[in-house]
Amino acid sequence: MGIVEKIKEIEEEMARTQKNKYHLGTLKAKLAKYRAQLLEPTGKSGGAGTGFDVQKSGDARVALIGFPSVGKSTLLSKCTHTVSETAAYEFTTLTAIPGVIEYQGARIQLLDLPGIVEGASQGRGRGRQVVSTAKTADLILIMMDATKSDEQRRLLEYELDAVGIRLNKQRPDVVFKRKTTGGITLNITVRLTKTDEKTIRSILASYKLHNCDVMIREDITTDEFIDVLIGTRKYMPCLYVYNKIDAISMEQLDKLARTDHTVVISCEMSLNLDYLIERIWAELGLVKVYTKKRGAHPDLNDPICLRKGATIEGVCVGVHRSLVTNFRYALVWVSHLPLSKSDTGLFNCHCQGKSSKFAPHAQKVGLSHLVQDEDVVSIFTK
Numbered sequence: 219m220g221i222v223e224k225i226k227e228i229e230e231e232m233a234r235t236q237k238n239k240y241h242l243g244t245l246k247a248k249l250a251k252y253r254a255q256l257l258e259p260t261g262k263s264g265g266a267g268t269g270f271d272v273q274k275s276g277d278a279r280v281a282l283i284g285f286p287s288v289g290k291s292t293l294l295s296k297c298t299h300t301v302s303e304t305a306a307y308e309f310t311t312l313t314a315i316p317g318v319i320e321y322q323g324a325r326i327q328l329l330d331l332p333g334i335v336e337g338a339s340q341g342r343g344r345g346r347q348v349v350s351t352a353k354t355a356d357l358i359l360i361m362m363d364a365t366k367s368d369e370q371r372r373l374l375e376y377e378l379d380a381v382g383i384r385l386n387k388q389r390p391d392v393v394f395k396r397k398t399t400g401g402i403t404l405n406i407t408v409r410l411t412k413t414d415e416k417t418i419r420s421i422l423a424s425y426k427l428h429n430c431d432v433m434i435r436e437d438i439t440t441d442e443f444i445d446v447l448i449g450t451r452k453y454m455p456c457l458y459v460y461n462k463i464d465a466i467s468m469e470q471l472d473k474l475a476r477t478d479h480t481v482v483i484s485c486e487m488s489l490n491l492d493y494l495i496e497r498i499w500a501e502l503g504l505v506k507v508y509t510k511k512r513g514a515h516p517d518l519n520d521p522i523c524l525r526k527g528a529t530i531e532g533v534c535v536g537v538h539r540s541l542v543t544n545f546r547y548a549l550v551w552v553s554h555l556p557l558s559k560s561d562t563g564l565f566n567c568h569c570q571g572k573s574s575k576f577a578p579h580a581q582k583v584g585l586s587h588l589v590q591d592e593d594v595v596s597i598f599t600k
């Protein structure tokens with residue numbers, strides 16, 4: 219029996235076992251194991267888990283996932299200088315097409331992908347290739363047709379979930395360590411309301427984990443516990459994008475727009491596209507830092523873009539690798555401080571219409587100093 223059949227069998231058994239929580243846990247563990255196998259490369263080139271071969275570029279990657287003809291390629295063509303073929307028929311796009319969104323000095327790679335169908339995660343169409351590519355992104359845009367039923371959202375979430383992508387979720391607060399001897403030490407520091415100790419132990423047994431330390435510090439579900447054991451889950455931010463709002467009523471539009479993590483747009487009428495890009499920027503949590511040479515004003519037109527949580531070391535690497543080895547210290551001017559009685563001492567900067575104010579005194583910092591959005595940095599070397 220192939221893996222797909224085995225999965226189907228377990229799913230059927232699960233449907234019959236709804237009430238027996240303990241048995242359900244074991245079945246879920248089995249199911250997760252088979253699904254993981256499904257995604258393992260088969261050894262042949264272009265194996266199951268391989269995505270499209272598109273080089274990453276820019277400061278971040280955003281992947282477009284959706285059913286056929288929801289307008290993914292139209293969006294790419296509108297927001298970037300790349301043209302991706304669009305048409306009224308399904309499966310117009312057959313491969314991954316990268317474009318670049320330029321915003322706030324950042325270069326964000328937007329990846330147009332083929333439409334996926336139900337069953338994509340189990341190998342239907344190019345589904346597995348598409349979802350594997352999605353895993354390489356920093357943000358997923360789930361694109362939908364606002365004129366169609368909201369069932370599409372649940373189906374897409376299911377497909378991504380099946381390949382281990384967890385959308386807009388934090389990694390569960392569970393510590394899990396394998397050991398070679400000593401049995402199982404299970405430490406639960408909160409009251410579990412969605413699963414219980416017996417189920418947790420049965421899942422450990424079904425994974426043949428007889429020696430390990432487990433500390434559960436959050437009210438997790440059975441599925442979340444299995445995710446921790448499998449360990450390869452990817453926790454990714456996601457925006458739900460409803461396109462074609464030119465074709466729905468105001469009432470429908472209002473309802474969609476109020477949903478969490480959701481943006482409504484019309485590619486064809488160019489409605490709300492700027493806002494979508496703002497939201498993409500915010501979700502990515504990019505930080506831009508301006509560099510400044512001694513005695514000169516910072517160059518506001520050429521920021522270095524870094525991830526949230528980046529340090530001075532990241533800034534050095536962004537300029538030139540050698541700066542890390544020869545690093546002595548950096549000076550940081552924090553921007554946008556609330557202005558005091560007088561502006562004197564703040565250095566003002568005007569550059570092609572942009573204007574910013576920075577604190578008069580720089581802070582002397584080392585490589586591990588965290589940088590904030592819009593900081594000005596001078597690096598001093600040996």
Ligand SMILES: Nc1nc2c(ncn2[C@@H]2O[C@H](COP(=O)(O)OP(=O)(O)OP(=O)(O)O)[C@@H](O)[C@H]2O)c(=O)[nH]1
Pocket residue numbers: 284285286287288289290291292293303304305306307308309310311312331332333334461462463464465483484485486487
């Ligand atoms: N009414 C309306 N139609 C749109 C909008 N955006 C795209 N379309 C139409 O939707 C159809 C599909 O657009 P595509 O961009 O090819 O869709 P896709 O998601 O890339 O499709 P596949 O590559 O086949 O998966 C085209 O006929 C577009 O003109 C929109 O905002 N409103």
Ligand SMILES: [K+]
Pocket residue numbers: 286287288304305306307308309310311
């Ligand atoms: K299409």
Ligand SMILES: [Mg+2]
Pocket residue numbers: 290291292302303304310311330331332333
């Ligand atoms: Mg397309």
